[in-house]
Amino acid sequence: MDFGKFLETPEYDIKIITYRDIFQSEALENSLFGDEYKDLSAIIKLDSKDMEKMGIKSGNIVYLKNKYGDVVVKAVESDSENPHRGYAYMPNSPWSNSLVSDETGNTGVPNYKLIDASISDAKGEDIADIEKLEVVNV
Amino acid sequence: MEDEDKYNVCTACSILCDDIEIETENNSITGVYTACRKGVSRIQTCNEPMPCTLDGKDTDVDTAISETANILKKSENPLIFGLGNSTEGAQKKAIELAKQLNANLDDTSSFCQGPVVEAILNGEINYTCTLDDVRNNADVIVYWGADPANSHPRHLSKYTYFPRGKYRQKGYDEDRTAIAIDVRESSTAEICGNNSYLIPPQKDEELIDALIDALSGKVPKVSFEMNKKRILELANILKKAKYGVIFAGLGLVYSLDNFEPIKRLMDKLNEVSNFYFNPMIGHYNMRGFNQNLFNETGYINRVKFKDSEVKHGYEYSVVELLKNKSVDSALIIGSDPMCSLPGSIARNLNKIPIITIDPCETLTSRKSRINIPSALSGVECGGSAIRMDGVRVNFEPMIETSKISDEEILRRVMEEL
């Protein structure tokens, strides 16, 4: 994939909070490699005001990146009643784990729950299947 | 045919629900009752059962086991990882094997609820109780950084908020208050309604100290937007509790540098009222692994055996071992580190031979040199496990299988060695 082209699109900083979802867990129990697990995992939920600012619409494919990795997922408008500008939500999965830091401050515990990353419009790129994620292909 | 008077145990999470009814036909499960979505899905077994393979080609179990022994024998610093989804019998075997091999041994508690379980087993936290105690007595239930509606779907209905209990005959209608403290509006927070408290990430310790102040009659202060009245209102509910319980989720555990704030809060709460503390453990037998290793070595995870010595420390955690590339083979049992570890660390698994023992295909198994299919515990083989609250639960298989258990696989690997 040519990630260079994303550099031309505006990037915004975002803090990602990860969470668990029962439907995603159910899909995982059925099949890790199935479409359902991918569809329920490779998403990022954004505050509607943030989406407006970024020019990103629900269903757009976005590129997330930080110094630990990068991943392409689908943007979805958050269903939270409380605004959460600057914060986005992602279900815990190998897609969110692609961005988790390997720095643990000598604790052995990575910070899975709060991830700093940048987000930009991926202009119709494909979301990687689980087996195409970088973790298994280096 | 319905097994009318037989209840089964679900092993899809560490509540280990023991009231599961199933229907079977010709030794396959045709109906699952009482379980939640996640449980039903686990009990119906996976869509991609693991084939027995060596270097990507089909092989038989005997060959896979002797090749496993060969790799482990040659390895200078092997890692044994997983076991949160294994029976206690398999866990004990894995500890023996790790000793025999001078291996590193770790599990997922190393990067999730480990610190809490350690504090409980070390006796640093004495305020624990069982889920049955909660059902019978609890009037105030606090979920802090936890969302059981998604992670442990029957926690609220079987044990904490909704059920009638011995001293809580009116259940959630009148007898119980459920509180959620979290950084996002979770499904559990929605159930808690007005008793849901949203805080910014990493501010848990501040809220703990503000609550301690409020419980001590001082004016609580926090640096983030949260009305003092709300904090006082929360402190008041906690103070009036006759039997309160805090269930700590990963949200709370990850946001604290150490355990001191929780200890401060629990001490204060028990000065002014009556409070208990329990971790929300994920995998069905993670606590069993921690307890079995603790009995054997005095440590709950992150150990390295060296002749008769046991070394322990963060440097023996799965994360640091893989990050520093210090292990030269990995035996993965009932776990999928390629999925659950940060990508930046898990990618190092690609550089060493991996052996996976699992009932289902995993991302790790697809990159493994050897895959050995095992019976799915709780469904295809029986055993025992330790529930999230420390209670031992025994279970029988629901159906018969020709696959062997991970305990038996480990036994045979040891024999080959």
Ligand code: SF4
């Ligand atoms: S709550 Fe946990 S143990 Fe109970 S049925 Fe659901 S997954 Fe199984």
